[in-house]
Amino acid sequence: MxxxxxxxxxxxxxxxxxxxxxxxxxxxxxxxxxxxxxxxxxxxxxxxxxxxxxxxxxxxxxxxxxxxxxxxxxxxxxxxxxxxxxxxxxxxxxxxxxxxxxxxxxxxxxxxxxxxxxxxxxxxxxxxxxxxxxxxxxxxNNMRRVHGETRFRDFENAILADRRERAKTGGGGNRIEFATQTPNEVLSVWPFARVNEVFTQLKLTEAPLHEHWSTLESAELLLDYxxxxxxxxxxxxxxxxxxxxxxxxxxxxxxxxxxxxxxxxxxxxxxxxxxxxxxxxxxxxxxxxxxxxxxxxxxxxxxx
Structure with missing residues (x-):
């Protein structure tokens, strides 16, 4: 029930x-x-x-x-x-x-x-x-592993830029993709094409309210978790x-x-x-x- x-x-x-x-x-x-x-x-x-x-x-x-x-x-x-x-x-x-x-x-x-x-x-x-x-x-440590040294620096830089923008404008900041089919080209939190594939399918079949992005500040909070x-x-x-x-x-x-x-x-x-x-x-x-x-x-x- x-x-x-x-x-x-x-x-x-x-x-x-x-x-x-x-x-x-x-x-x-x-x-x-x-x-x-x-x-x-x-x-x-x-x-x-x-x-x-x-x-x-x-x-x-x-x-x-x-x-x-x-x-x-x-x-x-x-x-x-x-x-x-x-x-x-x-x-x-x-x-x-x-x-x-x-x-x-x-x-x-x-x-x-x-x-x-x-x-x-x-x-x-x-x-x-x-x-x-x-x-x-x-x-x-999770983020450093999944992004690798080069992309992790890009990840950190995006988070820092977002913090500066939020401080300047007082707004809610930017968004970042959950995962993409092209993780080497498009920055995301979880850089796995398979993650994008599975959750896209789940949205179609089981979870229509799933949205495949988060605030960029969410990624900053993850680094401190x-x-x-x-x-x-x-x-x-x-x-x-x-x-x-x-x-x-x-x-x-x-x-x-x-x-x-x-x-x-x-x-x-x-x-x-x-x-x-x-x-x-x-x-x-x-x-x-x-x-x-x-x-x-x-x-x-x-x-x-």
């Missing part, structure tokens, strides 16, 4: 879809989830939610402020701390529902929000269980990290380094062989593998 919901977050109204197992009665463990770079709630999350529902766990996927159906004057702007605040407000909304168990709340994140899930596990005591899939864990200062604060939370062996986008070696720094003994690492970052979106068999690991983790980590 899918229920459209709305809830307040820092002056905005966020829109989400609550996936509740058919025939369920009473209060259920509830997971809140949002997506990665420029995602809307229709990308990947419904496929994860329906499999998670098989174990009697309900799942709330939502659009961040400024994305999809949610309000927000500054569209397509990714401030990770505002997004994390949206997550916390989603948890507040979930614990207020009479069909949710406020003592059994979890978070799910993938790619950029995979990092958010780790920070939430460290900073929000309501989170009992977290799943982090192919997370961004270190924005600066790191989960590492928070990992030692995850002491007693149950954390599953899922990484993809063929992931050349968010870099599975960085992800495993982050996993090893999580203090909690209640953690698990799943490495998906022959799976890439983008195949988690383009190949439902790969999506389902990650979803089943997620389902089984929540089934065992929430108390009965």
């Amino acid at each position: 899918e229920i459209k919901v709305q809830f307040p977050s820092d002056g905005n109204t966020l829109v989400g879809t609550l996936f509740r197992p058919d025939g369920a009665v009473g209060r259920l463990p509830t997971v809140v989830a949002a997506g990665g770079w420029c995602y809307t709630k229709e990308i990947v999350l419904p496929h994860i939610a329906r499999i998670v529902n098989e174990q009697g766990v309900q799942f709330l996927g939502f659009d961040y402020a400024g994305f999809g159906e949610s309000s927000g004057d500054r569209r397509q702007h990714l401030d990770p701390w505002s997004q994390i605040s949206d997550y916390k407000n989603a948890l507040t909304y979930a614990e207020s529902r009479d069909d949710a168990d406020p003592d059994q709340l979890g978070v799910f994140g993938i790619s950029y929000s995979g990092g958010h899930a780790l920070i939430l596990a460290a900073t929000d005591p309501r989170v009992k269980s977290a799943v982090s899939v192919v997370p961004v864990v270190d924005g600066y 790191s989960v590492f200062p928070f990992l030692g604060r995850i002491l007693d939370k149950k954390v599953l990290m899922i990484v993809a062996e063929a992931d050349n986008i968010t870099a599975w070696d960085l992800e495993i380094e982050a996993f090893n720094k999580i203090s909690s003994p209640f953690k698990r690492l799943e490495i998906l062989p022959s799976v890439s970052h983008m195949s988690l979106y383009s190949e439902k068999t790969d999506t389902n593998i990650a979803a089943k690991h997620t389902r089984d983790w929540y089934a065992t980590s929430f108390k009965k």
